[in-house]
Amino acid sequence: MPHVLPLPSSPAAAPLSAPDAALRAMFAARKSVFVDLLKWDVPVLAGRYEIDQFDDTNARYLILAEADGGHLGSARLLPTVHPHILDSLYPHLCEDGPPRATDILEITRFCLDRRLQAAERRAVRDTLVARLVDYALDHGISAYSAIAEMGWFHQILTFGWHCRPLGLPQRIGGSVLVALRIDITADTPGLLAAAGIQLQGSTRGRHWIVA
DSSP states (O other): OOEEOOOOSSGGGHHHHOSSHHHHHHHHHHIIIIIIITOOOOOEETTTEEOOTTOSTTOEEEEEEOTTSOEEEEEEEEETTSOOHHHHHOGGGOTTOOOOOTTEEEEEEEEEOTTOOHHHHHHHHHHHHHHHHHHHHHTTOOEEEEEEEHHHHHHHHTTSSEEEESSOOEEETTEEEEEEEEEOOTTHHHHHHHTTOSOOGGGTTSEEEEO
8 A cells, every 4th residue: 555645735845844755855856857857947946846836735646766765756646627737838739628527637747767777767667657547546537638748648659548639739849749638447457568568576665655
């Protein structure tokens, strides 16, 4: 069973006041990946943590961490009935408008730690994808929405699950982005396994944290 952490009372307080090292490590890893590596123009707190207006009390986090809280991989899930990235910033990517429902979550900040070597990176990616499906099935989530650059979108399509674009790809800034929907059913774990996406042995024994 994952360890359940209470959410901090405000996004600004999250990295500094969260009692578990894994949450702080996740925000730091996001800064390393999205700001330092990918050069996203997003807020940085205290020069160390990438955190934005969607890191509020509605956000949920899935984190794969070392025993000492060191970050391996993580994803943020946003309820689509509250403000989220697709409806607030990129609604024009959806031909019929962003999906909104209590059983649809938006996947954002899918983050693999930069310290990982290629083999472990693949194992963490596959395990995080599989856990996203487990989380959906355990919590009555019927679908995920997301935004992806085209290269990542093509990878997502190979995972075996039912995934479709919500509109035509569009060039925004220097990237081509596409909005997408992933439907989750009882058959999804088997579809992932058939495509080679499953819990990896090298990640067994690591700590899963749901916050």
